[in-house]
Amino acid sequence: TSVDSEAPSPKSLKREDYRGSVHIPPQIVALSELEFKKAFLLLSYIPGQSLAEVITTDKIIEWKDLPMVAYEAAVWDRLGQKFCSQTDRKASLEWDSGKTHYYQCHVASDGSYTFKGPLLEHTGTHLHKVLGDENVLTVKFADVQKNSPTYSNDRYSTYKRIAKNGIMVGLRSYQFFVFKDGGKQEKGVQCYFIRTDSTTSNDLENPYIFSGKTINEARMHFMHVHTLPSLAKYMARFSLILSKTKKLDVDMTGINFKEIDDINCRDQNNNDVLDKNGKPRIHSDGTGYIS
Template sequence: MADPSSEVLLPPSVEQLIQKICIEQNQTPPHADLKRKLADRGEEESLRILNDIARQKIRTNLSACINHWLKNNHHQPNSPCSSPSKPPFVARLYGNPQDSLPSTSEAVPDFMVTEPPRESERAVLEALGELEFRKQFLILSYSGGKELQTVISAEEIRRLKDLPMIQFEQKVWQSLGQRYALSREDRRMYPDWDCGKTHIYHCHVYLNGNTSFKGPYLNKTRTHLQKVLGDDNVLIVKFEEEDKDCPLCYYYGAYSKIAKEGISVGLRRYRFFGKLFFISMCMW
């Protein structure tokens, strides 16, 4: 029998956001009647409601939460969605710094963005490409999967370019990692970055097709591919484990795209090579 929630077609952006919420909060898709109500609200209003829901912890189920927001259009104390005990900080690096930055005793780094970067995505990626690869990757890792041009400007990247690796890591962690990295464990600190160890680069692929980068990790061992192609040309990719509650189509869309198009890392593109679910990708 077909999934009743799939009988109503919503704009792709709305469907993708619903899938993201289902995956991240272990929820089942909303009922067909709720999808119809979302369709009646239009794409913009539906995205606003779903983005509000995505920022909350769902206490009951997604359908109840959507129904509540459709009726009230704003958060109520008895909502089936509640803020986590420690709500995630949504950093806004634009506008008034007093409104956008968290209260902290730490000084804000000199190169923090205080107004929207005006460069295009391409301009920021070109600036990123001027750095040695491990520095590029560290910026991508600490940006937590965010679109790079929304968290750092080309000028800031170039300002970091010539810093020694230890100082570079400290600056990037202060400006990006503390705000966007998924956990403190994602921080890469080494007393000697030039000790001759292998640099290992990881990419995590999620069910909704999003990617996040981890590393570089320094390791004593070196695989055959790394010996032949060089550390910077091998990307180790891990796919998110299957969720028995998610339809297979959730996996197919994300993973087939990776298999066909590869993975972009800055201006580089890594192509499939090796075994599914834990693979190496080589830049050609």
């Protein structure tokens, strides 16, 4: 199944945010003990439902050590076929094939959301390769219509709140990191959230590259885009981390680097091409000319 062909489900997940909560349902604690792909699959099979209301802690623990194929079948038989359509089923024999696992979240205009996945793809983005598949959440926001009951003077206030507060997947928190305009091939804008905080025992026991880091510090791990002059250039440059180009191993010891002067862009009359501020455009300014 293509990552970009998934349509949002008409059902929406009730947001269950346990940050700062004294009482965490035992089902959520048990869920956090599962492999992430198992936990996410279970949540994707109960859209619009509260985990604590549809399954017992003992049943989650019983499923914990099942092979992925058997686990999916068990969760589908118990929950998926009750709350999802057949087209939403993620039956696969390739769970351990090495393919990239994409974890999707579709956000409705009222702020509720539905999980989809894991979806298996042959290629992953640079972001997936650096952080690991389970630490990247692909988020699509529904269009807000003017006649929508959630429409207001600030029609995107709900989405802004999600971008600020993040999205909870069990006891994991995912924060907005970067977005990409899908262009002609992919409709709409696709956002990427990354894992920041987590209180699961599995995560606390394993080191994570961005533990204790701010989003700004995490972004600077990839590039110092904050030095760019405008927000538009910032996001255009930063979205390069979403490239699916494969990395080639190159022996850098035999390569000599030489710093050269900027090369101005010239028109057919050999005159400098100027930008809107009257400054010469240069081939080394951004990736557009390089590409």
